[in-house]
Amino acid sequence: MQRYGIDIWGENDFVIKKDKVCVNYLSSPALFDIVTAIRNEGTKGPLLLRFPHLIRKQIDAVYATFQNAFKELNYSGTFQAVFPLKVNQYPDFLLPLIEAGKPYNYGLEAGSKAELIIAMSHITPGAPLTVNGFKDKEMIELGFLSAKMGHNITLTIEGINELESIIEVAAKMKGPIPNIGIRIKLHSTGSGLWEKSGGINSKFGLTSTELLEAMELLKQNDLLDHFTMIHFHIGSQMTQISNLKKALREAGNIYADLLKMGARNLENINLGGGLGIEYTQNEDYPEITYSLQEYASDTTFVLQGIARAKKVREPHIFIESGRFIAASHAVLVAPVFELFSEEYSQKALRLKPENPPLIEELHELWQYIDTSNALEYLHDAVDHLNSLLTLFDLGYIDLIDRSNSEILTHLIIKKAILLLRDKPVRELTQIQDKIQEKYLINFSIFQSIPDFWGLAQRFPVMPLSKLDTKPTRSASLWDITCDSDGEIDFDSKKPLFLHSVDLDQEDYFLGFFKVGAYQEVLGMKHNLFTRPTVATVEVTSEGYSIKEMVKSDALIEILEDLNYNPDDIREKLYQSIRQSPYIAADEKQQVYRQIETFLEENGYLKTF
Numbered sequence: 001m002q003r004y005g006i007d008i009w010g011e012n013d014f015v016i017k018k019d020k021v022c023v024n025y026l027s028s029p030a031l032f033d034i035v036t037a038i039r040n041e042g043t044k045g046p047l048l049l050r051f052p053h054l055i056r057k058q059i060d061a062v063y064a065t066f067q068n069a070f071k072e073l074n075y076s077g078t079f080q081a082v083f084p085l086k087v088n089q090y091p092d093f094l095l096p097l098i099e100a101g102k103p104y105n106y107g108l109e110a111g112s113k114a115e116l117i118i119a120m121s122h123i124t125p126g127a128p129l130t131v132n133g134f135k136d137k138e139m140i141e142l143g144f145l146s147a148k149m150g151h152n153i154t155l156t157i158e159g160i161n162e163l164e165s166i167i168e169v170a171a172k173m174k175g176p177i178p179n180i181g182i183r184i185k186l187h188s189t190g191s192g193l194w195e196k197s198g199g200i201n202s203k204f205g206l207t208s209t210e211l212l213e214a215m216e217l218l219k220q221n222d223l224l225d226h227f228t229m230i231h232f233h234i235g236s237q238m239t240q241i242s243n244l245k246k247a248l249r250e251a252g253n254i255y256a257d258l259l260k261m262g263a264r265n266l267e268n269i270n271l272g273g274g275l276g277i278e279y280t281q282n283e284d285y286p287e288i289t290y291s292l293q294e295y296a297s298d299t300t301f302v303l304q305g306i307a308r309a310k311k312v313r314e315p316h317i318f319i320e321s322g323r324f325i326a327a328s329h330a331v332l333v334a335p336v337f338e339l340f341s342e343e344y345s346q347k348a349l350r351l352k353p354e355n356p357p358l359i360e361e362l363h364e365l366w367q368y369i370d371t372s373n374a375l376e377y378l379h380d381a382v383d384h385l386n387s388l389l390t391l392f393d394l395g396y397i398d399l400i401d402r403s404n405s406e407i408l409t410h411l412i413i414k415k416a417i418l419l420l421r422d423k424p425v426r427e428l429t430q431i432q433d434k435i436q437e438k439y440l441i442n443f444s445i446f447q448s449i450p451d452f453w454g455l456a457q458r459f460p461v462m463p464l465s466k467l468d469t470k471p472t473r474s475a476s477l478w479d480i481t482c483d484s485d486g487e488i489d490f491d492s493k494k495p496l497f498l499h500s501v502d503l504d505q506e507d508y509f510l511g512f513f514k515v516g517a518y519q520e521v522l523g524m525k526h527n528l529f530t531r532p533t534v535a536t537v538e539v540t541s542e543g544y545s546i547k548e549m550v551k552s553d554a555l556i557e558i559l560e561d562l563n564y565n566p567d568d569i570r571e572k573l574y575q576s577i578r579q580s581p582y583i584a585a586d587e588k589q590q591v592y593r594q595i596e597t598f599l600e601e602n603g604y605l606k607t608f
């Protein structure tokens with residue numbers, strides 16, 4: 001049985017039971033059954049499943065791990081965390097997150113005005129609200145209004161000009177002043193795909209000289225007591241802990257020196273986000289080389305060491321990790337609707353009474369292939385096919401011959417794979433590069449896993465069923481956009497094998513896991529495919545219930561989004577129907593209705 005690396009990336013969120021992958025919680029429903037039930041109610045196409053218990057799990061883990069680390073080291077600061085809204089702003093995700101965070105006073109981080117409005121309207125009263133990113137005066141005013149409304153808000157300045165705006169707004173507005181945080185520019189950097197967020201060349205933060213200037217400005221304007229936090233962020237999906245430790249040493253020393261310079265209310269070191277999660281399906285290529293436990297104890301240990309050495313109080317540790325909290329709660333399920341080689345069946349052969357010699361040879365290879373010669377015959381077949389395609393290009397064989405050669409080669413490949421099924425994987429891997437099966441899948445890579453397109457980030461993927469059978473087809477995955485980038489190619493370093501399935505007989509779904517962070521809002525409408533239907537699944541001890549369904553947008557809504565006028569579109573279509581000589585008068589009503597049905601459906605393939 002192939003486990004698709006579930007023991008590496010799965011974090012016990014999912015388990016394989018018999019032939020299916022199941023949610024590893026309470027009644028352990030199978031994903032396949034959940035999806036089938038939803039589809040039986042009439043929803044076809046890709047589905048995004050949300051599991052709120054997995055949001056809770058991550059929040060609980062973060063707080064428990066830090067609290068343990070504090071206890072072990074006898075650390076006197078406190079631990080606080082906020083969720084960075086840019087990771088996932090959808091209400092059907094955010095509301096369960098806020099609920100799960102209440103016992104901990106878990107807060108929110110906003111990076112834009114729109115996110116700040118979400119935070120101001122939804123945050124748990126008293127929970128911390130931090131504001132990062134570039135801010136104009138309006139945004140700072142919004143922050144002051146938020147403080148007036150009673151929120152525990154910290155405005156993190158990214159540059160001296162923002163501090164100047166704060167000074168201006170503070171002089172103008174009465175009432176409480178928000179806490180002020182300062183983002184520091186570190187000389188140490190992150191690592192991995194997202195490293196540009198940290199480091200001396202990062203677009204954010206104050207240099208040490210600017211920091212001194214900021215201290216003077218704060219003092220002169222009587223705002224020093226509102227300065228409570230220093231902040232840094234070394235980039236997302238941190239791959240090694242050593243970079244964080246370097247950054248912490250730098251930040252810890254800055255913190256201690258600022259305290260000594262009179263920043264008496266400076267209490268918090270905010271490490272930003274970056275806590276990574278494991279996406280890999282192959283243990284030889286891990287993405288993350290540390291655990292949450294290491295992250296928590298190393299952080300605590302380093303900051304404690306600096307505080308002791310410099311004889312200042314131990315800072316409160318504040319984090320803004322988002323990916324770690326959100327990624328695992330969502331699974332994208334996409335139906336396979338065709339195996340590309342299905343069309344190469346024996347039925348389609350059109351052998352002539354006399355065929356070119358190479359085709360006769362292919363035919364023999366197919367007849368006489370057995371376990372002892374499978375690999376050799378398979379290589380011969382691929383060679384023959386290449387020669388035959390050259391002959392076709394030169395005009396020596398015709399289209400019927402070419403079709404026969406392609407069919408025979410595919411038949412040989414399939415037979416070889418079947419014969420080699422129980423052999424050591426080495427023999428299969430020798431041929432896998434040449435003979436991939438294309439799985440056509442009813443979803444859009446651009447819409448649902450844009451980080452694959454943009455950053456070559458691979459997400460764990462596995463079939464939801466047939467897990468008691470050995471998968472033998474090396475697979476490349478093709479989406480339904482008309483774009484050659486809409487393909488997840490076969491990677492022989494991290495090979496994906498899928499099953500041979502007869503899709504007329506059974507459904508075959510692929511699950512893409514850990515897609516709950518960033519993917520939804522980054523998703524693109526390429527070819528006008530919109531968000532898939534989203535179902536929130538509450539797993540209980542008796543089974544599960546669908547708490548909420550957000551249907552995929554209808555075609556007409558997509559067009560309206562692009563600023564087409566729906567009435568105008570309808571009118572134009574109706575006019576063509578009215579004027580068409582091919583539609584009889586008594587038929588027109590029915591054609592209107594048919595068109596209208598299309599407009600109200602989503603754009604994914606309907607029958608799969």
Ligand SMILES: *Cc1c(COP(=O)(O)O)cnc(C)c1O
Pocket residue numbers: 084086087132233235236237272273274275320321322323324
């Ligand atoms: C993006 C971002 C985060 C979240 O990063 P993750 O890698 O998702 O944890 C936190 N803080 C800041 C300032 C960010 O820009």
